[in-house]
Amino acid sequence: LAKTTQPISMDSYEGQEVNITCSHNNIATNDYITWYQQFPSQGPRFIIQGYKTKVTNEVASLFIPADRKSSTLSLPRVSLSDTAVYYCLVGDLRSGYSTLTFGKGTMLLVSP
Amino acid sequence: GAGVSQSPSNKVTEKGKDVELRCDPISGHTALYWYRQSLGQGLEFLIYFQGNSAPDKSGLPSDRFSAERTGGSVSTLTIQRTQQEDSAVYLCASSRRAQGARDTIYFGEGSWLTVV
Known part of the structure; x- marks a missing residue:
């Protein structure tokens, strides 16, 4: 199983861009790289998924360098409601999500 | 249903009692997963179902834990003789299929279990 390492916590202010890097x-x-977001008292929610280069959706962007040994989740212009735990997962989707390991994630705190 | 539904949302039980947690996946999703999350911790994989069969039970922490799924839909996670260390949020998730092309899993809101 691919082991992931991400910062335990990050702080930001409203309107700033936040980049959370995960090492794998x-x-x-x-293996694909998938990011989830979890608010207190809720189940995790899918944010974005990618294999290489760059993926963008309405919520975030995911940057993956050529060697794929890391990935960066980019959240543009964060708001207070983006305060959550963000999980980076790496795994072979052909084997199903049972092979994916959720670490402790990165606790992002957005302040006014 | 529109989303993954779990019940009960909260359960307080006495040590030694049995509990059953129910998960109703998104309609049409063939894969179903159970995770456990203790306070301040990441998600711990417990078991997953493809249809009614459970190809991977490797995460079940002890023989007090069991799960079943009937009709390819609803799943029940049973914890026998509960212990205080069983206190956690039990999260259920489902996906359209477990293997093959890229897929996304959708989580329920969880069942908060407190063993006193």
């Missing part, structure tokens, strides 16, 4: 040095060829 032993990522395998078939």
Whole structure:
């Protein structure tokens, strides 16, 4: 299983861009990178998923360098409501999500 | 249903009692997952179902834990002789399929279990 490492916590202010980097040095060829967001008292929610280069959706962007040993989740112009825990997951989707390991995530605190 | 539904949302039980937690996945989703999350911790994988069968039970912490799924839909996680260390949020998730092309799993709001 690919092990991921991400910062335990990050602080930001409203309107700033936030970049959360996840390291996954032993990522395998078939592994995808998926990010989830979890608010207190709620289940995690899918944010974005990618394999290489850059992926963008209405919520975030995901940057993956050529060696794929890390990935960066970019949240543009954060608001107070973006305060949450963000999880980086790496795994082979062909094997199903049971092979994905959720770490402790990154606790993002957005202040006014 | 529109989303993954779990019940009860909160459960307080006495040590030694059995509890059942129910998960109703999104309609049409063949894969179903159970995770556990203790306070301030990440998600711990427990078990997943593809249809009614459970190819991976590796995460169940002890033989006091069991799960079943019937009709390819509703799943029940049963904890026998509950212990205080079982206190956690039990999260259920579902996805359209477990293997194959890229997929997304959707989580319920969880069942908060407190063993006193």
